[in-house]
Amino acid sequence: TELGRKARGYMERGELVPDEITIGMVAARIAQPDCSAGVVFDGFPRTVAQAEALDRLLAGMGRRVDLVLNIVVPEDVLLARLSGRWTCPRCGQIYHRLFNPEQVQGVCDRCGAELFQREDDNLVTQERRIKVYLGQAAPLEAYYRDRGVLVDINGELPPDQVAEQIKRAVEAVL
Numbered sequence: 001t002e003l004g005r006k007a008r009g010y011m012e013r014g015e016l017v018p019d020e021i022t023i024g025m026v027a028a029r030i031a032q033p034d035c036s037a038g039v040v041f042d043g044f045p046r047t048v049a050q051a052e053a054l055d056r057l058l059a060g061m062g063r064r065v066d067l068v069l070n071i072v073v074p075e076d077v078l079l080a081r082l083s084g085r086w087t088c089p090r091c092g093q094i095y096h097r098l099f100n101p102e103q104v105q106g107v108c109d110r111c112g113a114e115l116f117q118r119e120d121d122n123l124v125t126q127e128r129r130i131k132v133y134l135g136q137a138a139p140l141e142a143y144y145r146d147r148g149v150l151v152d153i154n155g156e157l158p159p160d161q162v163a164e165q166i167k168r169a170v171e172a173v174l
Helices: 002-012 019-030 048-059 075-082 123-146 159-173
Strands: 068-072 085-087 094-096 150-154
Touching: 002 019, 019 048, 048 123, 068 123, 068 159, 075 123, 123 150, 150 159
Parallel strands: 068 150
Antiparallel strands: 085 094
């Protein structure tokens, strides 16, 4: 969509997408029939203004936010996770320097092509995005904590234990 193309430009520069673009994309998406039973957002809302806009949008549909999962991970761990992804341009294989490294650094194990890192995956871009995000996270956490819907999840645990925490939190609101 036109909004999606605008959003991509911001993301490729490591910037957060402006609220009016984000809210417009969300409004269009959740109005679709397949969202009638509910939706799960990942990374949205990012600001109190977006949260308030989402609340108004949902209220107009007779809905509300039931649960907000706050996956807590220290900044240094988060940065290592986010900036380690590399991709093969030929076959699409994805590698991660910490969790799924290629056998020969910079070379795809499957097809031998030279790996590349997307602009939004590099260290500098991720550092900038994390700083901006963390500057906005505290007020947003307080917004949802005050509404009684925020649940903290320990994101440093192994994936199966994180998934179990999430499952328990979701089951508690069903």
